[in-house]
Amino acid sequence: MNKIEEFRSFRSEMNEKILATDNKVVKRIFSLDSLAFKEGALDVKTKEMIGLTISLSLRCDDCVKYHLEKCKEVGFTNEQIIEGMSIANLIGGTIVIPHLRRAVAYLEELDSETL
Structure with missing residues (x-):
């Protein structure tokens, strides 16, 4: 089983x-989480980028992986994802760098899965 699976x-x-x-x-927490990411005043794509960047700045690797997958699903390019994560790294500081490394590694795995 690979890391993504x-x-x-x-x-x-x-x-x-x-x-x-x-x-x-x-x-209720699980339900609220699902409801929050549905289409609303903000579109789903925007919400997923927000989820990714906040997860990265909060240093939650599992959340980052989940939102990376979702960002790919909703059509973000790697360039857009990296740019979003760069802002999260700026806001979160240098302590986020190890999580950024793992995020980029997981993004590469996602890309190899779709080949």
């Missing part, structure tokens, strides 16, 4: 286990 599988498996606990707060 591993990430997707783990995320899916754990989400199922978490939701199976039937915790009302957790279910």
Whole structure:
């Protein structure tokens, strides 16, 4: 199993286990997250770039991977993604650089998956 499949599988498996606990707060958080990324005053594409850049500046590698996949799905080019991440790095500071490295590596993996 490659790193992309591993990430997707783990995320899916754990989400199922978490939701199976039937915790009302957790279910509402998951629901709110899904609702927030639907079309609204901002389009889905914009929301995904916001999700990616905030995730990077907050240094959440799992969130970065998720939003990188979504940014590719909604049609961002690598150049646009890198530019967005450069702003996140500027705002987050040098502590974000290791996460930027991992993000770029994952972006390369996503690109090789689509070849």
